Amino acid sequence: MNIRRVFAMAYKETLQIWRDPRSLAIALLMPLMQMTLLGYGVSLDIKHVPVCVYDQENNQQTRGIVERLVSSGWFSISRTLTRQTGIRRAMDRGECIAAIVIPANFSRELAATGSAPVQAILDATDVNTTNIAIGYLQGVVAQINAALDAQWAEAHGVKGSLAGQVELAQSTWFNETLDSRNFIIPGVVAVILALVGAQLTSLTIAREWERGTMEQLISTPVTALEVMLGKLVPYFAVGLIDAVFCLASAAWWFRVPFRGNIITLFVTTALFILVVLDIGYLISVRIRSQLGASQVALLITLLPTTLLSGYTFPIDQMPAPIRALTLIVYPRYYVTILRAIFLKGSGLADLWAPSLGLLAYAVIVIWLAARAFQKRLD
Amino acid sequence: MNATGPAVVAEGLTKRFRSFTAVDHLDLRIEKGEIAGFIGPNGAGKSTTIRMLCGLLRPSEGRALVAGFDVGQQPEAVREHIGYMSQKFSLYGDLTVRENLRFFGGIYRVARGEMGERTRFAITMAGLQEREDALVRTLAGGWKQRLALGCAILHRPPILFLDEPTSGVEPEARRRFWDLIHELAAGGVTILVSTHYMDEAEYCNRIALIDRGRLVALGTPGQLRSRHLGGELFEIRCTPLGAALHVLQGAAGVIDAAIFGDRLHVVLGPGGLDQAGLPGFLQEHGVSVQAVRTVTPSLEDVFVRLVSTHHGGQDSS
Ligand SMILES: Nc1ncnc2c1ncn2[C@@H]1O[C@H](COP(=O)(O)OP(=O)(O)OP(=O)(O)O)[C@@H](O)[C@H]1O
Ligand SMILES: [Mg+2]
Numbered sequence A: 001m002n003i004r005r006v007f008a009m010a011y012k013e014t015l016q017i018w019r020d021p022r023s024l025a026i027a028l029l030m031p032l033m034q035m036t037l038l039g040y041g042v043s044l045d046i047k048h049v050p051v052c053v054y055d056q057e058n059n060q061q062t063r064g065i066v067e068r069l070v071s072s073g074w075f076s077i078s079r080t081l082t083r084q085t086g087i088r089r090a091m092d093r094g095e096c097i098a099a100i101v102i103p104a105n106f107s108r109e110l111a112a113t114g115s116a117p118v119q120a121i122l123d124a125t126d127v128n129t130t131n132i133a134i135g136y137l138q139g140v141v142a143q144i145n146a147a148l149d150a151q152w153a154e155a156h157g158v159k160g161s162l163a164g165q166v167e168l169a170q171s172t173w174f175n176e177t178l179d180s181r182n183f184i185i186p187g188v189v190a191v192i193l194a195l196v197g198a199q200l201t202s203l204t205i206a207r208e209w210e211r212g213t214m215e216q217l218i219s220t221p222v223t224a225l226e227v228m229l230g231k232l233v234p235y236f237a238v239g240l241i242d243a244v245f246c247l248a249s250a251a252w253w254f255r256v257p258f259r260g261n262i263i264t265l266f267v268t269t270a271l272f273i274l275v276v277l278d279i280g281y282l283i284s285v286r287i288r289s290q291l292g293a294s295q296v297a298l299l300i301t302l303l304p305t306t307l308l309s310g311y312t313f314p315i316d317q318m319p320a321p322i323r324a325l326t327l328i329v330y331p332r333y334y335v336t337i338l339r340a341i342f343l344k345g346s347g348l349a350d351l352w353a354p355s356l357g358l359l360a361y362a363v364i365v366i367w368l369a370a371r372a373f374q375k376r377l378d
Numbered sequence B: 001m002n003a004t005g006p007a008v009v010a011e012g013l014t015k016r017f018r019s020f021t022a023v024d025h026l027d028l029r030i031e032k033g034e035i036a037g038f039i040g041p042n043g044a045g046k047s048t049t050i051r052m053l054c055g056l057l058r059p060s061e062g063r064a065l066v067a068g069f070d071v072g073q074q075p076e077a078v079r080e081h082i083g084y085m086s087q088k089f090s091l092y093g094d095l096t097v098r099e100n101l102r103f104f105g106g107i108y109r110v111a112r113g114e115m116g117e118r119t120r121f122a123i124t125m126a127g128l129q130e131r132e133d134a135l136v137r138t139l140a141g142g143w144k145q146r147l148a149l150g151c152a153i154l155h156r157p158p159i160l161f162l163d164e165p166t167s168g169v170e171p172e173a174r175r176r177f178w179d180l181i182h183e184l185a186a187g188g189v190t191i192l193v194s195t196h197y198m199d200e201a202e203y204c205n206r207i208a209l210i211d212r213g214r215l216v217a218l219g220t221p222g223q224l225r226s227r228h229l230g231g232e233l234f235e236i237r238c239t240p241l242g243a244a245l246h247v248l249q250g251a252a253g254v255i256d257a258a259i260f261g262d263r264l265h266v267v268l269g270p271g272g273l274d275q276a277g278l279p280g281f282l283q284e285h286g287v288s289v290q291a292v293r294t295v296t297p298s299l300e301d302v303f304v305r306l307v308s309t310h311h312g313g314q315d316s317s
Helices: A003-018 A021-043 A060-071 A085-092 A106-113 A127-156 A180-202 A204-211 A213-217 A224-253 A262-286 A290-308 A320-328 A331-344 A352-372 B046-053 B075-080 B097-107 B112-126 B141-152 B171-186 B221-228 B241-250 B278-284 B299-316
Strands: A049-055 A075-080 A098-102 A115-122 A165-169 B008-017 B020-030 B035-039 B061-066 B082-085 B159-163 B190-195 B206-211 B214-219 B232-239 B254-260 B263-268 B288-294
Touching (some): A003 A224, A021 A180, A021 A224, A060 A098, A180 A204, A180 A290, A180 A331, A204 A213, A204 A224, A262 A290, A262 A331, A290 A320, B008 B046, B035 B171, B046 B061, B097 B112, B171 B190, B206 B221, B206 B299, B214 B299, B232 B278, B241 B254, B241 B278
Parallel strands (some): A115 A165
Antiparallel strands (some): B008 B020, B206 B214
């Protein structure tokens, strides 16, 4: 490999990007737009979540709890059930995404022990909505508890909160903070960078074929690796700017707490951008028309990235074979990394496994792309 | 590069695209410092041959050595020693003249100390002194072609492949381009240039006539003229032309007869009609003859004849 030729390629490619300000503007503004769309899309407040109620006791106290649910504005009662088996049927029909079960001995237990459970069963098909619903339920339960405290204090003439507590028995298997935004926004960043990154480079080789410049280029002694590295340099800069835009809007606009350090974020982000750009480049080498290349890039990045990266659908909830499949879905590593850096403040040492995954990916794709680039017309 | 051997050797060089044979067992030998012309009609296989010699297409059969390196086995070594100008303009239109030169200078690793001088040389040669910072796509055809030549010779390659460098360029610019080719050849560069302008054949040291993928004739312009016509060429002014053509085509000793403008061109072989007998023969058949004279055949005459006999041979086989 000759560094002079890499520089020459990078120089030429940079000029071409610079001389095409429309494409450059799209490359820089698109991620911000998608960030806004996807970011708000996943964290919109949901009102009137349909719930079914199976109130086994059905007295004044338990009806009061149901009323609280409704008056919060977050829930609407879609059905009142009289049998446990009705829950499954209602959920299957999509009549509700949550069922509230109040046990028959609720009032007695509350009076006797000072606390009593209310069961919430959640349809987790749509994880976002489910999480939001859990958050709302907790809010309502907190209100009920506060009201019970007040009642108790009034009845006993003292201040304090020793009184009865309603417990929400739910399964929190995801997003312990119950703030879907914090959890999902880092995933959105990963998804956007994966999509935009592959688009950036997917056209670069096809363009040379379509304009006829490839024939001249491959008649020179330039090597496949030099062409690739030279072409990646300016796109790497564009990709990094995109990453800065997305990460900054995650931290400052969507207010996801950032607990990690910048160096870890930079190193892992740079690695991820290298991978996504090279995926686009590999596509570009294989497909000689710009339109075809861009469509293939969209197709093969969009579905796996949105479905299998774990950005909305948690990977550990997937069936084993699909879980295995996610190992080759490179954005999953970056989703994991970003969440850990943002929410847990993890450093490089904690993140060696997903970082190694990305590194392995980068090496393999670079190797494949360099091999796929043939300096032949046939 | 091999110091004594020929610049280009091809032996049985063949290229098939599926079942179609674009280049058919071509044998070729071009000595150092020669200007070799590839002449042939559209689709003859000129570009395909040049692309194989540049290592851009893999030969289906046969082999070729360029600068002593096998084009199929060592294409990278070949590329180090050649300059190539493709038929379709293929510099970067969205870069300026100077930027294109700087790019190719970097790709060819022209020594940094030499870059300034080479760039200036290319710009002067192309006559682009005033337009160094113009985007290449805004240049007219002749300038583009000369700039492409400039980019192809930045690194002083000993062998240069030019694929129809003058197509679509106005006559004045074509002449300037050929002056440049001759200057390069005078400097020792071997040049293989393809064209379908017959008049340009005269500018070459040696000509390879290609038709339907086959080498039909190879030689200096002088050799081709005398050898391949098969006889002597006469120009006849007579009326009516049609009747004259008709009777001559069947006559003994007539190798070829064709209308050429308002005259007839006739090739007479040994035995049968000769120059002295022509007027009498024609008058016998009711044609009035004004003049008969020998002419030096143009290469076009030779090509037209060679290509037509070549086709005739193929059609009957
Ligand atoms: N990649 C290809 N696939 C299939 N056929 C091809 C390919 N390239 C060239 N051909 C065919 O091979 C034949 C020779 O083409 P080539 O371009 O070498 O001719 P040429 O002599 O350069 O003609 P021109 O004067 O038009 O440039 C043509 O019939 C062409 O259609
Ligand atoms: Mg051609």
